Amino acid sequence: MIERVHLRVIQAVEQHGSLTAAAKELCVTQSALSHTMRKLEENLGTEIWLREGRRLRLTQAGQYLLNIANRVLPLLNHAEDKLKQIAQGERGTLRIGMECHPCYQWLLKVVSPFLDAWPDVDVDVKQKFQFGGVGALLDYEIDLLVTPDPLNKTGLCFNPVFDYEQVLVVPKGHALSNCSYARPEDLHDEVLLTYPVATDRLDIYTQFLNPVGIVPKQHKTIETTDIMLQMVACGRGVAAMPHWLAQEYCAKLPLSAVRLGKSGIAKQIYLGTRDSDRGIEYLKAFMHLARSYKHPTEAI
Template structure:
């Protein structure tokens, strides 16, 4: 089997002109160098070079291996340097998985200054995981998970980065628009529009409707927040969003924001990482920046 050391030796002998000089360059003894090449020649059943007096002449096989060494060794050296930079947190790609549909706009506010600060680190955002993000984190498909529902498991770490309140968004002419808060019964005859997530992972169900034994008249789903808010504004239904996001849309659309229940529904957004990645500098920097922007409207 051809190994990297074989390519190193052939390249060094060609560059240095002799076995003695090549051995010195590679910090090995000449006998060890000769033994390594002799073993390769035995495995290949052919010679690498031929002695002509005090000089070495590469055979056709040796020249072919030298050509490979000239191409492969620089690539391996570059790969090692890049891996070293990644390990030291200087270069790489930060792969972010999103389990929080409405947090995308907040994420953009973190990504922009992060990219400015870390020019050698790229960012890739993946939203396909929905509520399979923990598995993606454990399987190294992503490096950081944005989620409102941390799943604490060995090897993972979750840090809260901001608090928010889940609220109900209704048309401005809706009967409950001027109420201080709504009760579960107020939604019994309503069309509820949510993101395409299972009901048992939606706060408006788990923390509001289901405990009261109430279901809306109809449940529709919509992936795009803009379209969802347009539908609500046009009296096609009601929706639950973080207050900071709902307030943004209510400035430009005929919408009203109402608390869910007398005490409201308080939530947090967490960033999940693998404990083994704690030493990656750019990952730590991203989390620190997210904490500094601890309010989506900051």
């Protein structure tokens, strides 16, 4: 029978590279760990690892069990945490997943009053997921997903929180800074700076450049908004981001925001939750607070 301890061992060996390191991580002796896994291999009738020098390589069966461990263990941990919170009379922890890089600044402005209003609730923010944002929500890695790209999935609900316009940010004095809007061909000779997101999920590609077959001179990815816009201000490239965020930086850096196309690119931010969590009071309170937060005017 496959038990939780087996999944934890397989995951620990994969993370730390050896039985010795995994045993240390799990606070057991290496001999006990080895005995446990040999018994499992005997019961299953197949090997889990192949030894290559000092390193263990997962077999096909071992890789399958690792995938199971990565999905099942977060769910079990979540269940235990929830039961402990119930037993101790705690409210719990709200785990928020982010699929919107520039929304981190917005989130900070919502989290602060939420923590004040709910002193027994902790907040944890995750930006990297084992199986993507929707997968993390379905697998109970997170409780709430902030995303501009909702997916229709059974058991999930996505509610719009606010509207915004995606704009192009250029340095002051740039040829586009005094234009009423930018055309796709205007980016042909530009260095485009974006967050590290696949181009098929970047609006400036899917809704602006790709439909007319335009490719920027160069595309660079940068993790943080501050560094990205410092680069733009120094003339190292141009960037696309929500207008409400661009406004904040235009007030403190030599930058200008330009509409993308004559009609602009309209977007919405959604909060995704599980249908089964609709009755959680602090989750409902967070969503109400998020919807009530007012952003700077979106007029360009």
